[in-house]
Amino acid sequence: MGALITFEREGRICTLTLNRPEVLNALNHDVFAELRQAIESIKEAGDDIGCVILCGAGKAFSAGHDLNDIAGGEELEHADFEASTLEALASLPMPVIARVHGYCFTGALELALAADLIFIDDRTKLADTHSKWGLTPVWGMTQRLPRRVGLAKAKDMMFSSRTIEAVEALEIGLADRVFTAESLVEETRAYAELVTENSAESHRVCKQILENSDGLRIHEGLDLEYTVSPGACADMEERVARFTAKSKKKTA
Incomplete structure (x- = not known):
């Protein structure tokens, strides 16, 4: 730069x-x-x-x-x-x-x-x-x-x-x-x-929905969220697996 x-x-x-x-x-x-x-x-x-x-x-x-x-x-x-x-x-x-x-x-x-x-x-x-x-x-x-x-x-x-x-x-x-x-x-x-430390995909999706729903009525915004949000991101399984593995170690 x-x-x-x-x-x-x-x-x-x-x-x-x-x-x-x-x-x-x-x-x-x-x-x-x-x-x-x-x-x-x-x-x-x-x-x-x-x-x-x-x-x-x-x-x-x-x-x-x-x-x-x-x-x-x-x-x-x-x-x-x-x-x-x-x-x-x-x-x-x-x-x-x-x-x-x-x-x-x-x-x-x-x-x-x-x-x-x-x-x-x-x-x-x-x-x-x-x-x-x-x-x-x-x-x-x-x-x-x-x-x-x-x-x-x-x-x-x-x-x-x-x-x-x-x-x-x-x-x-x-x-x-x-x-x-x-x-x-x-x-x-x-x-x-x-x-x-958190999911880049989650951040990306949330920012997109927040920006695109700004000014919409709540039911329109909810419809957008239901349509656009994948629910589970590509790294969800890996993140959940890491958490459960740590939990098992603590209780072992």
């Missing part, structure tokens, strides 16, 4: 790191181009990668979209590419965790919202500041934010541009876990390892 996104694999865990620390990982088109390449590499790896961690180098996850990009007209020129890149991230078959620290504003929040889970530290600050700058969302904020926090809370964040700190982020569901700044990396890694 190029210098703006670093790509690291340890076992079945892949870590993607935004790597513009000198500008608090501000997002521009070049960052998204390298992110798209990384996402394609992850898709090609298939079940060899069981979990993805998305994070930022230096003092912050990301301060948001690079204002120099916006001032130069890049916002409109590349909006479709950036939006489709976030959709590609959201559509990865394995769980994706955004490990967020420091700042996570506007475009960076849209990026984090494309992950399945958002883990933050207790010093993190998050906000949607589109209205502060006279902008409207084009990377998915109006759709992903209310699905996380509810319509009223999303309106509050979008209309006020106010900063959300860690305690409130957890309370409203904007963050899924809050750790200390010192333990965020370790705790996120431990969770990712837990994820990779």
Whole structure:
């Protein structure tokens, strides 16, 4: 991968790191181009990668979209590419965790919202500041934010541009876990390892059903689950056999 996104694999865990620390990982088109390449590499790896961690180098996850990009007209020129890149991230078959620290504003929040889970530290600050700058969302904020926090809370964040700190982020569901700044990396890694112990096929099927049933009435969603879910995955027999073998050893 190029210098703006670093790509690291340890076992079945892949870590993607935004790597513009000198500008608090501000997002521009070049960052998204390298992110798209990384996402394609992850898709090609298939079940060899069981979990993805998305994070930022230096003092912050990301301060948001690079204002120099916006001032130069890049916002409109590349909006479709950036939006489709976030959709590609959201559509990865394995769980994706955004490990967020420091700042996570506007475009960076849209990026984090494309992950399945958002883990933050207790010093993190998050906000949607589109209205502060006279902008409207084009990377998915109006759709992903209310699905996380509810319509009223999303309106509050979008209309006020106010900063959300860690305690409130957890309370409203904007963050899924809050750790200390010192333990965020370790705790996120431990969770990712837990994820990779489970069935990749199960994760893939569940993500597909959850995404495709979003917005459906419950009976329509249930019909989809009954139709799409195989019930037993290809590794089910092996996993059950391992468990029963361990149980027999304990009782012997």
